[in-house]
Amino acid sequence: AIRYLSKRRQERIRLIGDMLRQEDFDLVLLQEVWSERDYSDLNVKLGGCYPFSHYFRSGVIGSGLCVFSRFPILDTLLYQYSLNGYPYMLQHGDWFCGKSVGLQGRRWHGSQPLLLPCSHQLHAEYCREKDAYLPHRLVQAWELAQFIRHTCKAADVVLLGGDLNMHPEDVGIRLLRGWTGLRDAFAEATHFEGCEDGCTLVPNNCFTDKSELLPFPLGIRIDYILYKAISSFTVKCEELKTTTGAAPGMDVPFSDHEAVMATLHIQRQGQAVGATLTTAEPMLADVVTEARTEVGVGLRAAQQQRYSSGRMALLALLLLLLQAMAALGALAGLDAGQPFPKLSFCLLAFLAIGILLLATGLHLFHTMEVKMLHSTEEQMRMVLRTLQECP
Amino acid sequence: AIRYLSKRRQERIRLIGDMLRQEDFDLVLLQEVWSERDYSDLNVKLGGCYPFSHYFRSGVIGSGLCVFSRFPILDTLLYQYSLNGYPYMLQHGDWFCGKSVGLQGRRWHGSQPLLLPCSHQLHAEYCREKDAYLPHRLVQAWELAQFIRHTCKAADVVLLGGDLNMHPEDVGIRLLRGWTGLRDAFAEATHFEGCEDGCTLVPNNCFTDKSELLPFPLGIRIDYILYKAISSFTVKCEELKTTTGAAPGMDVPFSDHEAVMATLHIQRQGQAVGATLTTAEPMLADVVTEARTEVGVGLRAAQQQRYSSGRMALLALLLLLLQAMAALGALAGLDAGQPFPKLSFCLLAFLAIGILLLATGLHLFHTMEVKMLHSTEEQMRMVLRTLQECP
Numbered sequence: 001a002i003r004y005l006s007k008r009r010q011e012r013i014r015l016i017g018d019m020l021r022q023e024d025f026d027l028v029l030l031q032e033v034w035s036e037r038d039y040s041d042l043n044v045k046l047g048g049c050y051p052f053s054h055y056f057r058s059g060v061i062g063s064g065l066c067v068f069s070r071f072p073i074l075d076t077l078l079y080q081y082s083l084n085g086y087p088y089m090l091q092h093g094d095w096f097c098g099k100s101v102g103l104q105g106r107r108w109h110g111s112q113p114l115l116l117p118c119s120h121q122l123h124a125e126y127c128r129e130k131d132a133y134l135p136h137r138l139v140q141a142w143e144l145a146q147f148i149r150h151t152c153k154a155a156d157v158v159l160l161g162g163d164l165n166m167h168p169e170d171v172g173i174r175l176l177r178g179w180t181g182l183r184d185a186f187a188e189a190t191h192f193e194g195c196e197d198g199c200t201l202v203p204n205n206c207f208t209d210k211s212e213l214l215p216f217p218l219g220i221r222i223d224y225i226l227y228k229a230i231s232s233f234t235v236k237c238e239e240l241k242t243t244t245g246a247a248p249g250m251d252v253p254f255s256d257h258e259a260v261m262a263t264l265h266i267q268r269q270g271q272a273v274g275a276t277l278t279t280a281e282p283m284l285a286d287v288v289t290e291a292r293t294e295v296g297v298g299l300r301a302a303q304q305q306r307y308s309s310g311r312m313a314l315l316a317l318l319l320l321l322l323q324a325m326a327a328l329g330a331l332a333g334l335d336a337g338q339p340f341p342k343l344s345f346c347l348l349a350f351l352a353i354g355i356l357l358l359a360t361g362l363h364l365f366h367t368m369e370v371k372m373l374h375s376t377e378e379q380m381r382m383v384l385r386t387l388q389e390c391p
Numbered sequence: 392a393i394r395y396l397s398k399r400r401q402e403r404i405r406l407i408g409d410m411l412r413q414e415d416f417d418l419v420l421l422q423e424v425w426s427e428r429d430y431s432d433l434n435v436k437l438g439g440c441y442p443f444s445h446y447f448r449s450g451v452i453g454s455g456l457c458v459f460s461r462f463p464i465l466d467t468l469l470y471q472y473s474l475n476g477y478p479y480m481l482q483h484g485d486w487f488c489g490k491s492v493g494l495q496g497r498r499w500h501g502s503q504p505l506l507l508p509c510s511h512q513l514h515a516e517y518c519r520e521k522d523a524y525l526p527h528r529l530v531q532a533w534e535l536a537q538f539i540r541h542t543c544k545a546a547d548v549v550l551l552g553g554d555l556n557m558h559p560e561d562v563g564i565r566l567l568r569g570w571t572g573l574r575d576a577f578a579e580a581t582h583f584e585g586c587e588d589g590c591t592l593v594p595n596n597c598f599t600d601k602s603e604l605l606p607f608p609l610g611i612r613i614d615y616i617l618y619k620a621i622s623s624f625t626v627k628c629e630e631l632k633t634t635t636g637a638a639p640g641m642d643v644p645f646s647d648h649e650a651v652m653a654t655l656h657i658q659r660q661g662q663a664v665g666a667t668l669t670t671a672e673p674m675l676a677d678v679v680t681e682a683r684t685e686v687g688v689g690l691r692a693a694q695q696q697r698y699s700s701g702r703m704a705l706l707a708l709l710l711l712l713l714q715a716m717a718a719l720g721a722l723a724g725l726d727a728g729q730p731f732p733k734l735s736f737c738l739l740a741f742l743a744i745g746i747l748l749l750a751t752g753l754h755l756f757h758t759m760e761v762k763m764l765h766s767t768e769e770q771m772r773m774v775l776r777t778l779q780e781c782p
């Protein structure tokens with residue numbers, strides 16, 4: 001829902017509001033609500049059935065994340081991913097969104113247990129064959145997993161919902177699930193109803209790009225509800241549903257993605273059970289190794305780009321120095337023979353300044369990128385060592 | 392320790408290494424180790440007595456944070472503050488450092504309890520009377536407090552060490568202590584030894600700026616060790632020491648700040664005690680209100696700057712459009728009467744483009760700043776409401 005750009009935005013926001021009011025969920029996580037005014041409109045409309053809500057602000061445009069809840073939101077925290085694409089890829093625009101994960105602590109049914117739902121979105125995949133953003137998405141998946149591990153230690157139930165921009169078998173989602181122990185509601189659901197294979201980006205939807213989905217005639221499943229219970233609780237997914245195309249009685253779907261709705265059964269057990277993290281450890285080690293290899297590939301590409309932009313900045317600086325020397329020479333009357341045409345001299349100087357600024361900016365940006373990729377690779381190495389030492 | 396800039400850097404890094412090896416602490420938190428090579432040198436030297444270490448990478452230059460430990464570091468997480476000064480204030484340079492808080496989980500004496508030390512640095516104060524960075528520092532103090540609250544819920548003991556760039560009575564430190572329940576080792580220490588009043592930035596130090604410390608003849612205390620115990624543990628500060636000027640037998644101090652060293656007595660208690668957070672709540676509400684007012688002042692200033700830069704960008708765009716129209720007119724042969732001198736026309740166009748780019752960049756930056764200040768203000772409002780509802 002981008003203002004002025006998204007088609008039939010206001011109509012769809014209205015439809016979403018109507019549907020949420022009618023369905024009366026316990027908790028609603030929305031993404032890509034880029035306009036704060038849309039959030040305010042929804043808030044006014046839903047105030048009656050969802051008295052508690054929060055909008056997460058970040059980045060230039062915002063995080064687009066918001067939450068509506070029937071139960072009080074006690075506290076919020078926003079973690080912005082350290083890598084999120086490139087500012088100069090304007091057509092992809094991810095960098096400007098400040099993608100992040102929001103966390104809220106919620107009191108649940110008035111009793112002690114805390115429910116900690118998170119909602120977020122990882123970097124979009126624009127080309128599956130030659131996916132330049134894979135290392136960034138892996139860094140985000142890793143940071144998301146670390147964030148959940150560190151913040152949800154004292155939680156009884158952890159819920160994560162969002163467009164993860166990853167297929168179920170992708171390394172990023174295996175890493176996230178393996179390292180946090182989160183379970184996939186679609187795989188665990190007793191009863192399922194909705195698009196075939198649980199797909200959430202389907203070719204039938206009039207807002208999706210048909211050519212992108214050519215290799216996947218059924219569509220793809222990239223929106224998830226993940227959960228786990230710690231300590232003395234159990235969670236079971238009783239039912240999972242997705243919307244299927246157009247809103248009832250309308251010709252327009254709610255969004256370009258299908259919504260995912262889960263009915264979770266949360267039960268307190270008699271005695272506390274030890275925190276059951278992670279899947280089988282040898283498998284986890286394989287996943288972390290695979291992710292680390294991909295991050296390493298991204299690291300080397302970023303190092304190459306840092307080097308290229310640094311060299312470009314240096315060349316522009318040299319050109320400027322040469323020009324300054326020539327100008328000084330002309331002032332001192334040394335090259336009286338054949339003076340430069342002033343206009344092209346001036347244009348060249350401006351060009352050099354422009355390139356110098358741009359290349360320096362790029363160099364700084366790729367330096368940060370290298371640092372973050374390097375840091376993630378090292379964290380993964382540390383985890384692998386721990387996994388191997390204490391199997 | 393900035394390479395090529397800091398005076399007698401290598402000598403001081405060597406002295407610090409010698410001192411750390413000799414003293415044989417359990418845990419060492421270092422800041423402003425900007426060069427990764429310095430960290431590697433220290434790591435080689437200290438490998439024998441501190442077998443576990445970690446260097447936190449972030450930002451363009453790095454976070455400068457590193458940790459040396461006698462006990463295993465299980466896991467790390469880095470949280471970068473969302474606001475950290477302005478990229479165009481080159482002389483202050485904070486923006487480039489990616490200031491952040493690092494978190495490590497540590498196994499302690501081989502037993503169950505986890506020790507979670509954090510180390511970090513908030514934005515420097517360059518002028519106490521007219522402190523333009525106060526709102527940024529408050530946002531950082533708030534984010535730090537929130538980070539500690541959310542990540543340390545399951546920790547038995549929490550330790551925070553670092554140059555907080557705040558005097559003990561400042562609103563930021565009162566907010567941090569009030570909202571996390573952390574206790575100040577200096578105030579709690581049974582025995583103290585070191586600079587008068589525990590000052591860590593003293594006029595005697597040859598690297599400090601004497602004029603800045605004129606209003607404080609004894610110096611100021613801005614480096615802290617804060618701690619708290621949760622669940623069934625107690626922590627007591629038995630001794631606090633600071634270094635006092637030059638290293639023994641040398642003419643050069645270790646750093647521009649005095650080091651702080653604490654001996655903490657950590658004891659497991661018989662029965663679990665409820666998490667004793669925060670100080671008296673009415674006092675806390677006052678502190679949050681005070682901080683929120685300051686953040687609000689910053690918010691209005693940022694909104695003003697966002698508006699000014701937006702207007703400037705618009706004016707530059709208008710100028711460019713006018714020029715384009717004039718050029719088109721000249722091409723169509725409309726103003727045959729008195730053509731512009733080409734050189735100045737060209738210069739003006741480049742100037743307009745330069746201003747447009749700069750003003751747009753500033754506008755985007757201040758938009759982010761407004762978002763983060765607004766978000767912090769709202770979080771504080773939410774907390775205040777909770778504090779008032781359930782006193």
